[in-house]
Structures are given as structure tokens and as C-alpha cells.
Amino acid sequence: MYKKQTMKILLFILLLLCTACPLLLSAQKASNTPEGMVYIKGGEYSPPLKDNVAERVQVLPFYMDKYAVTNGEYLEFVQKNASWRRSQVKSLFADRSYLMHWAGDLDLGSAPPKAPVTNISWFAARAYAKWKGRRLPTTAEWEMVGIASATAYNASKDSVFRSRILSWYAQPSPQTLPNVGTGFKNIWGVYGMHGLVWEWVDDFNTAIVTGDSRGNSGMERELFCGSASVRAADARDYAAFMRFGFRSSLGANYCVHNLGFRCARDIHTP
Amino acid sequence: MNTLGQFAAAALAVVCVACSPRTSETAPKEATAHVHQTAAQEGQDHACCSTHEAADTAMSEASVYQLGTIWTDMNGKNINLTDLRGKVRVVAMIFTNCAYVCPRITTDMRDIESKIDVSTRNNVGFVLFSIDPERDTPQALASYAKKMELDPSRWLLLRNDESSVRELAAVLGVKYKKETNGDYSHSILITVLNREGEIVHRQEGLGQDPGQTLATLNALVAAQ
Numbered sequence: 001m002y003k004k005q006t007m008k009i010l011l012f013i014l015l016l017l018c019t020a021c022p023l024l025l026s027a028q029k030a031s032n033t034p035e036g037m038v039y040i041k042g043g044e045y046s047p048p049l050k051d052n053v054a055e056r057v058q059v060l061p062f063y064m065d066k067y068a069v070t071n072g073e074y075l076e077f078v079q080k081n082a083s084w085r086r087s088q089v090k091s092l093f094a095d096r097s098y099l100m101h102w103a104g105d106l107d108l109g110s111a112p113p114k115a116p117v118t119n120i121s122w123f124a125a126r127a128y129a130k131w132k133g134r135r136l137p138t139t140a141e142w143e144m145v146g147i148a149s150a151t152a153y154n155a156s157k158d159s160v161f162r163s164r165i166l167s168w169y170a171q172p173s174p175q176t177l178p179n180v181g182t183g184f185k186n187i188w189g190v191y192g193m194h195g196l197v198w199e200w201v202d203d204f205n206t207a208i209v210t211g212d213s214r215g216n217s218g219m220e221r222e223l224f225c226g227s228a229s230v231r232a233a234d235a236r237d238y239a240a241f242m243r244f245g246f247r248s249s250l251g252a253n254y255c256v257h258n259l260g261f262r263c264a265r266d267i268h269t270p
Numbered sequence: 271m272n273t274l275g276q277f278a279a280a281a282l283a284v285v286c287v288a289c290s291p292r293t294s295e296t297a298p299k300e301a302t303a304h305v306h307q308t309a310a311q312e313g314q315d316h317a318c319c320s321t322h323e324a325a326d327t328a329m330s331e332a333s334v335y336q337l338g339t340i341w342t343d344m345n346g347k348n349i350n351l352t353d354l355r356g357k358v359r360v361v362a363m364i365f366t367n368c369a370y371v372c373p374r375i376t377t378d379m380r381d382i383e384s385k386i387d388v389s390t391r392n393n394v395g396f397v398l399f400s401i402d403p404e405r406d407t408p409q410a411l412a413s414y415a416k417k418m419e420l421d422p423s424r425w426l427l428l429r430n431d432e433s434s435v436r437e438l439a440a441v442l443g444v445k446y447k448k449e450t451n452g453d454y455s456h457s458i459l460i461t462v463l464n465r466e467g468e469i470v471h472r473q474e475g476l477g478q479d480p481g482q483t484l485a486t487l488n489a490l491v492a493a494q
Contacts, residue, residue: 055450091331092441122440205440206447252440 034134034265037063038189043153045144047244057140064137064145065262067180067191068199069128071102072113074120077128079106084127094121097255114179116197116260122252125200125261134263136202139247141264143240146193148186156240165239168195173258194239200261204247329355334441335467341399341428344411349428351438351467358490359395359463360483363435363444365402365454366414374476375458376418382460382480382487383424390491396420399438400429401446401454442469462486 033039042061078084078099085105089098100119103109122136129135137145149155156162183192193199250256329336335351343349360379364372379396386394400406411427420427430438439446446456462471462483471486 090336092333092336123437126437203436203447205436205445248445251443252437 032267034063036066037263037265038066039267040064040141040145040188043144045140045147047140047143059140059144061267062137062141063265063267064141064188064190065134065264066189068116068197068260068262069125070114070180071108071111071117074099074117074128075106075108075113077131081127081131084124089124091253093123093127093253095251095253095255097257098124100255101257110176112176112179114181115177116180116192118177118197118257118260119255120200120260121255122200122204122250124255126202129261129263132263134265136200136261137264138203139201139206142193142199142201143243145186145188145190146243148188148190148193150184150186153187162239165194169239169242173197177258197258197260198243198246198256200259201247204250205252206247330466330468332469333467334438334463334469337434337437337441339430339434339437341430341434342408343429344408344415344427346408349426354395354397354463355467356465357395358393358465358487359397359467360460360487361397361399361442361463362460363399363401363439363442363446363456365400365456366406366410367402367453371456371458371476373418375460376420378473378477378480379460380418380420382483383421385480386484386487390488391424393491393494394424394487395426396424397426397428399435400427401435401439401444401456403429403432403435405452443472462490464490 040059040062042059045057045059047055047057078086082088083090086099086102087105097119098121099117101109101111103111126136147154147156149158149161152158152161177197180196181191183195185191186193250259329352333355335355337351340348340350360382362375362379364375366372376398379398383391383394383396398411400411406429408429411429415422415425415427438444442459442461444457444459446454448454458475460473460483461469462473464470470490471483473480473483
């Protein structure tokens with residue numbers, strides 16, 4: 001009887017250990033999610049610009065900002081990093097439109113602190129992300145999250161969702177942008193991937209699409225031109241085409257009034 | 271056995287209760303601490319955030335050398351982009367595993383080298399930046415230089431990590447993409463930089479008439 005009791009206790013401890021381990025591990029994962037970010041479990045993404053061959057890019061798990069970076073957040077960055085103030089930034093890193101909607105170096109003026117920061121170059125967005133211990137998302141990461149609707153992780157075949165994005169692309173950006181977190185939230189819990197601003201990606205200079213690079217690249221067959229949609233892996237995803245077209249028209253120091261960014265971060269496995 | 275089941279259920283419940291409040295409490299703290307640490311580390315060694323501020327007092331605003339990134343050459347020696355100042359340079363981005371386009375870019379650059387005035391030649395540096403951080407080790411660069419018969423007194427082959435490569439490509443206007451087979455698609459672009467590292471001329475596409483490039487180089491060196 002006594003022996004049986006001991007066995008039971010031992011078994012109980014064993015069971016406790018077994019059940020606790022995976023639980024502790026998953027708790028660890030959740031507790032590591034940085035503030036203001038969402039854990040994206042990764043998956044597959046199919047770029048639209050491929051010759052009928054449906055190429056699949058594997059996206060590893062990562063963290064992504066819930067919201068686009070705001071004027072207020074960016075202000076803190078320039079307060080602490082003088083070289084990124086409007087009057088001091090070098091033309092190699094940001095053109096003359098840099099932060100032109102602010103009243104001064106450290107003065108937002110009428111720019112709402114909680115609205116996404118725009119008129120921001122790729123270099124500036126990257127520098128901010130570095131400062132936060134983060135990075136810009138890659139095209140594949142951004143598109144994989146961007147393809148999610150409020151109810152599905154992959155809504156690329158959802159015509160209602162697609163036309164909603166396209167109707168936003170058709171509208172001019174408002175003079176004053178709304179606050180982040182007020183608009184569309186997708187199933188990942190990420191806000192404003194569509195309907196707020198365009199966003200920088202780390203590898204914006206991947207796609208060879210613009211007129212000036214035509215003829216000097218080894219990927220002419222992938223060019224975004226009149227016939228591109230004929231070759232598309234999914235010709236219906238016209239919105240994705242537009243994003244590729246837009247990105248490829250950018251230079252690293254360009255600052256555009258409706259182009260902002262959000263950060264991503266690697267999952268660090270200790 | 272029945273008791274054991276109850277025990278197990280109880281154990282599960284205990285674990286759940288014990289873990290979840292801990293998780294939500296510590297989450298923000300751990301995350302913030304980590305972010306600060308990383309930011310501090312990276313702030314020190316990242317080019318466009320810090321060096322940009324400190325080391326460029328006299329450098330032109332449009333100089334690509336402002337990136338200040340540190341590259342490794344074919345001898346394993348580290349070279350800061352700012353060290354490239356002071357000489358007129360012909361630069362391109364390639365990867366040495368490239369079977370077709372890159373050797374031809376290199377050939378086009380050698381063509382330029384052979385055709386410029388003899389007096390100009392020794393005042394011009396030729397730089398190949400690798401876009402392939404994985405395969406282009408210093409050794410790979412060295413054997414490529416040997417294979418392509420590049421004069422080490424004039425040619426420099428450099429490699430770096432993905433992030434620095436992307437930055438340089440961004441300022442030079444080189445677009446590139448890693449394909450699933452590990453090779454790269456990329457712009458075919460030969461760029462002439464003046465002594466300050468400003469872009470003064472671009473030769474696009476393969477097998478172009480180098481006339482304009484030669485004239486630019488001769489003029490830049492003559493303006494010494």
C-alpha cells in the first residue's frame with residue numbers, strides 16, 4: 001500500500017514535469033513578444049510577378065509592429081539622434097521632402113502625434129528601426145501579413161477584400177492622416193496594412209520594374225509593364241502588382257507624403 | 271488509475287494558473303530590456319546612425335562613402351568605405367558564382383581599364399562589391415580576381431553582410447534579388463565615383479561603348 005502511494009506520487013511528479021515543460025516553453029514565447037508587436041507564426045507567400053510558375057517563398061516566424069510608426073514616436077527618435085533632424089540629414093539619406101509636414105526640426109506643428117509618420121526615406125525608416133532594436137519587414141513578410149483579411153490569413157482569393165484594397169488605392173490620401181489603430185485590423189491583430197499609408201520594406205530595391213532600369217537587368221521577364229498581369233501567378237491580385245510597381249519606383253532617399261513604415265523583429269531563440 | 275487522472279488534471283490546472291500571470295507580468299519588462307540592449311549595441315556600430323554623424327565632417331552630402339560601412343577585401347583585410355575617398359573609382363556590384371553577366375561586367379570594366387589614358391590609369395581604382403554574402407568569402411574573391419586576371423594594384427574586391435550590401439545597392443541604384451537557386455538577378459551597372467565618392471557617371475547594360483565613361487574618367491583625373 002505504502003509502495004503504491006509512493007509510485008503514485010512519483011508518477012504525479014513526472015506528469016507534472018511533462019505537462020509543465022511545453023506550457024513553460026509556450027509561455028516563454030508569448031512573454032518574449034515585444035511591446036506593440038504581434039507574433040507572426042510564418043508561412044508561405046507567393047510573389048505575383050512570376051512567369052506562371054507559382055514561386056513560393058517560405059516566411060519564418062517573426063514579430064511585426066501592430067501599428068505604423070507615428071509622428072510622435074519618430075519625434076522621440078530625432079530628439080535623440082540629431083543627425084536625423086530635418087535640418088541636418090544628408091541628402092544621400094533623405095531628399096528635401098523629409099518630414100516636410102512637420103513645423104520644424106523638433107516641432108510636429110499640425111501633424112497629429114498618433115498619425116503615421118510619412119515623408120520618411122528608406123534610410124530614415126531603417127535607422128529608426130535599428131535604434132529600436134528592430135528592422136524593416138521584408139517584402140515577403142509584409143505581403144504575407146498584408147494578404148490577411150479580418151477573418152482569413154490568406155484572403156488573396158477573397159474578391160470583397162481585394163476590391164476593398166483597390167478602392168483605397170483609388171482614393172487620394174487625405175491631407176491629415178488619421179491616427180494609427182483607427183482603421184482596418186486583420187486577423188493577425190495588425191492594424192492599417194491597407195487604407196492608411198504605403199509602407200517601406202527592407203528589400204524595396206528587389207523588384208526591377210522602373211523604366212530607367214529596363215534593359216540593364218537580368219530579370220527583364222519579370223518587369224512590371226503592360227503585359228505583366230498576363231504572366232502573373234495570380235492575375236487577380238492586381239493590388240499586389242500596384243505595391244510592387246510603387247516600391248520599384250522608389251529611391252532610397254525618397255520621401256513621399258503617403259509613405260510610412262512599421263518595424264519587424266527576428267525571433268531570437270536563446 | 272482514476273485517482274491518477276484526477277491528479278493529472280489538478281497538476282495541469284496548477285501549472286496553468288502558475289504560468290499565466292507570470293507571463294503577462296514579465297512580458298513587457300523583458301521585451302523592453304532586450305530592445306534597449308540591442309539598440310545600444312547596434313547604435314555603436316551601425317554606419318548610417320552613428321558614423322554618419324561622427325566621421326563625415328568634410329565629406330560631401332551626396333557621397334556614397336557616407337554609408338561608412340566596413341567591408342572585407344580579397345585578402346581578408348577590413349576596409350571602411352570612407353577609406354575609398356581620395357581616388358576616382360569605377361565600381362560595380364557582382365557575385366562571383368555568376369555564370370554569365372558578372373564576368374562580362376568585369377570584362378567591360380577591364381576594357382575601360384585598358385582604354386583609358388596611361389597617365390589616368392594609375393589614378394583610377396576599380397572596385398567590385400559582392401552582392402552574395404554567403405558564397406563570396408575573401409578566398410572566393412581572391413580566386414575570382416586571379417581567374418579574371420585583375421591587377422591587384424588597381425582592383426579591389428569587397429564583401430559584406432546582407433544589410434550593408436542592400437544599403438550600398440540602394441545608393442548606387444542597383445536592384446537585385448536572390449533567386450531560389452541561390453543566384454542573383456541584378457542590374458548591370460558600372461558607376462564612376464569622383465574622389466569624394468559622388469556618382470558622376472553611369473554606364474548601363476552590357477557591352478556598351480565606353481567612350482563617355484573614358485571621357486569622364488580622363489576629365490576627373492585631369493581635374494586633380
